[in-house]
Amino acid sequence: MSDETAGLAELRGDCGNCFGLCCVALPFAASADFALDKPAGRPCPNLGTDHRCGVHARLRDKGFTGCTVYDCFGAGQKVSGHTFGGQDWRGAPKERARLMFDVFPVVRQLHELLWYLTEALGLAAARPVHPELRRALRETERLTRQPAEELAGLDVAAHRQQVNVLLLRTSELVRAPDRKGRKVKDRRGADLIGARLRGADLRGASLRGAYLIAADLTGADLRDADMIGADLRDADLGDADLTGAFFLTQPQLNAARGNRATKLPESVRRPAHWETAD
Incomplete structure (x- = not known):
């Protein structure tokens, strides 16, 4: 390490x-991420007196996917x-x-x-x-x-x-261009919602704040890409290579989809729900 x-x-x-x-201070609204409304300052009904979540092992099944992507x-x-x-x-x-x-x-x-x-x-x-x-x-x-x-x-x-x-x-x-003069892509804040980027060459790209919600990044090359603030909710990272990708956080990965073949930087862990993905 x-x-x-x-x-x-x-x-x-x-x-x-x-x-x-986090189960008390933060608000959430009934949606695809949360099964109910909860205002800030009110304990989540799933929170026990021991400060542990009573449905932690079943959050996705119980409609609390939003909790699984938070850190x-x-x-x-x-x-x-x-x-x-x-x-x-x-x-x-x-x-x-x-x-x-x-x-x-x-x-x-x-x-x-x-x-x-x-x-x-x-x-x-x-x-x-x-x-x-x-x-x-x-x-x-x-x-x-x-x-x-x-x-x-x-x-x-x-x-x-x-x-x-x-x-x-x-x-x-x-992300400076390499010695061969390869130019790096600047996609800061880009609207790539649902984009078809299967196998795309995004090496060294700036994806700062890019909207990649539900984008198909299967097999994409994301080596050395700047991922700060990129919205990866439901993005498919199956077989993608994120080796050396930086400013990538665990919550971003937890919100995405991937598989055991997805290559990740050392700083993050493979989400548990990816282990059963094909």
């Missing part, structure tokens, strides 16, 4: 050290254990519990940035910006450790914008 992958391992949700914050990037255990010192929202005063629910999505956004920054520091081609990336990583980590009241009022969008400048520069360095 590389150093950067070891660092990323700490930025994954650990439900055993969290008070079920807090380790924000749950940070807020539960550090920000609030192990205080359970159930036993806290209402104002304190409400503050927990306000802080959780803020820290989740910061932890997502920590994921990207940590991964960027593991990319050799991004060495020219490694010093700046390290400074941004330290500052982002510092922000996650602020008192709850300061976190609740944090302008996350402004900080994300500053970090994004570095992530864009990282992407440009990693």
